[in-house]
Amino acid sequence: MTEQSMDFESAFRSLQEIIARLENSELPLEEAIKLYEEGKRLSEVCANILAAAELRVSTLPRELTTDENDEEAVF
Amino acid sequence: MFDFEFTTPTILTVTALTSYLREVLDSDEVLRDIWARGEVSNFKPAASGHVYFTLKDANAQIHCVMWRSAAMRLRFELRNGMAVEGHGAVSLFAASGQVQLYLDSLRPAGEGALYQEFLRLKARLEAEGLFDPGHKRPLPQLPRHIGIVTSASGAALQDMLQTLGRRLPLARVTLAATAVQGVEAIAGIIAALKALNTLTDLDVILLARGGGSIEDLWAFNDEGVARAIYASRVPVISGVGHETDFTIADFVADLRAPTPTAAAELATPITLQDLSAQLNLQTNTLQNLAAGHVEVRKTRLSLAEAALRQHSPRARVLNAAQRQDDLRERLDLAFGNQLRRQRQQLDALTSRLGALNPESVLSRGFAILTDPDSGKVISRRNQAQPGQTFRARLQDGSFLARALEKQEGAEKND
Numbered sequence: 001m002t003e004q005s006m007d008f009e010s011a012f013r014s015l016q017e018i019i020a021r022l023e024n025s026e027l028p029l030e031e032a033i034k035l036y037e038e039g040k041r042l043s044e045v046c047a048n049i050l051a052a053a054e055l056r057v058s059t060l061p062r063e064l065t066t067d068e069n070d071e072e073a074v075f
Numbered sequence: 076m077f078d079f080e081f082t083t084p085t086i087l088t089v090t091a092l093t094s095y096l097r098e099v100l101d102s103d104e105v106l107r108d109i110w111a112r113g114e115v116s117n118f119k120p121a122a123s124g125h126v127y128f129t130l131k132d133a134n135a136q137i138h139c140v141m142w143r144s145a146a147m148r149l150r151f152e153l154r155n156g157m158a159v160e161g162h163g164a165v166s167l168f169a170a171s172g173q174v175q176l177y178l179d180s181l182r183p184a185g186e187g188a189l190y191q192e193f194l195r196l197k198a199r200l201e202a203e204g205l206f207d208p209g210h211k212r213p214l215p216q217l218p219r220h221i222g223i224v225t226s227a228s229g230a231a232l233q234d235m236l237q238t239l240g241r242r243l244p245l246a247r248v249t250l251a252a253t254a255v256q257g258v259e260a261i262a263g264i265i266a267a268l269k270a271l272n273t274l275t276d277l278d279v280i281l282l283a284r285g286g287g288s289i290e291d292l293w294a295f296n297d298e299g300v301a302r303a304i305y306a307s308r309v310p311v312i313s314g315v316g317h318e319t320d321f322t323i324a325d326f327v328a329d330l331r332a333p334t335p336t337a338a339a340e341l342a343t344p345i346t347l348q349d350l351s352a353q354l355n356l357q358t359n360t361l362q363n364l365a366a367g368h369v370e371v372r373k374t375r376l377s378l379a380e381a382a383l384r385q386h387s388p389r390a391r392v393l394n395a396a397q398r399q400d401d402l403r404e405r406l407d408l409a410f411g412n413q414l415r416r417q418r419q420q421l422d423a424l425t426s427r428l429g430a431l432n433p434e435s436v437l438s439r440g441f442a443i444l445t446d447p448d449s450g451k452v453i454s455r456r457n458q459a460q461p462g463q464t465f466r467a468r469l470q471d472g473s474f475l476a477r478a479l480e481k482q483e484g485a486e487k488n489d
Contacts, residue, residue: 019364022368027368036364040358050245053244055244055248058250060251
């Protein structure tokens with residue numbers, strides 16, 4: 001199971017960091033292009049996560065123990 | 076003040092009597108605003124929506140009427156045999172001569188006692204600081220993992236899952252199912268809250284139940300449940316009953332939502348649509364910044380090219396040629412101006428000359444006298460002697476004339 005929301009947030013944060021670095025206009029062109037390509041990739045990763053997002057619902061065991069979740073269903 | 080019809084001073088018509096009775100009942104302070112408790116019997120719903128039944132106990136009964144507008148607000152299903160408490164006013168229905176209780180509200184008996192208990196517990200927990208705004212924990216803007224405490228079979232769960240699925244499908248939901256009414260509800264809710272609090276990555280808990288009577292919601296007014304909410308490490312949003320229902324759980328919770336659906340909405344202040352819009356914005360910024368980097372280089376390049384062109388030998392030759400052209404133009408211009416000025420002077424002189432032309436004098440009626448031999452102009456008296464011949468020149472020719480006599484001064488008209 002992948003943490004889709006975690007992935008989105010970390011990818012989005014990386015995208016924001018790249019944008020912050022690109023705001024420095026003295027960046028060598030080579031590096032700016034590299035950052036742009038990485039940002040573009042992250043933007044697509046984020047968009048794909050949003051497009052594919054589905055609420056995942058699991059139920060705690062009936063006994064309400066502190067064990068890990070049992071079965072998982074996609075709602 | 077009463078509209079009596081006297082046949083004799085002491086005998087009333089029935090209409091007058093019932094009318095009087097009604098006035099007496101209606102003006103009674105106690106009967107105007109009264110609570111009555113009893114058992115429902117002879118209840119029959121009418122097509123009109125008005126409700127008629129008899130309220131009775133072991134020894135007595137009174138006929139009750141509830142008009143449609145009040146009956147529509149009933150929060151429970153009225154049945155014969157049900158113990159109820161009703162509020163309204165007592166009056167007389169003249170057509171049947173019956174004293175009736177006109178109800179404006181009705182509730183299951185015992186609700187009043189429950190309400191008193193509710194108020195006592197609320198006051199006590201409030202004094203203890205369980206509702207303290209300072210204790211309310213901040214709610215996450217973007218929860219990754221949401222816990223739900225509710226009944227697995229209730230509509231409230233479906234409402235919440237649907238809302239969460241629509242607003243923030245990125246989230247994970249863990250349901251701690253429990254009874255939310257009846258004898259097991261209190262222990263169940265407390266256990267569910269505790270179990271969810273063992274999940275280390277849980278961001279928020281929704282404690283919810285659909286609408287119901289005050290008894291149905293009673294578990295949410297329990298002190299143990301209140302303390303479990305207060306003790307929860309994970310912030311709790313309550314969404315119990317309808318908008319108008321306030322339970323102790325609502326007061327202790329970090330946020331009170333009016334309904335389960337609203338609880339799910341409040342738990343997800345940022346939606347998938349918001350994230351999508353944010354992502355588009357950031358992606359545009361990325362594009363623009365990258366384009367900016369290229370643009371800056373382009374500008375610098377064209378500036379450099381321009382500088383280079385300016386310093387090339389070819390540019391110098393071209394510059395010299397252009398300077399020469401400039402000079403020629405300026406010369407032409409200056410010369411042209413001088414010519415024009417001289418031409419104007421000439422014109423002015425010519426017109427002045429015209430004014431001095433003797434011909435123009437002759438045309439005004441003057442004559443020029445000359446000596447016919449010498450051709451000299453005779454302009455003074457002493458240039459001519461009487462008898463002398465001279466030539467008079469006029470506008471269109473001349474004739475010879477002779478002087479007769481001299482006179483001094485200019486010619487006068489007599």
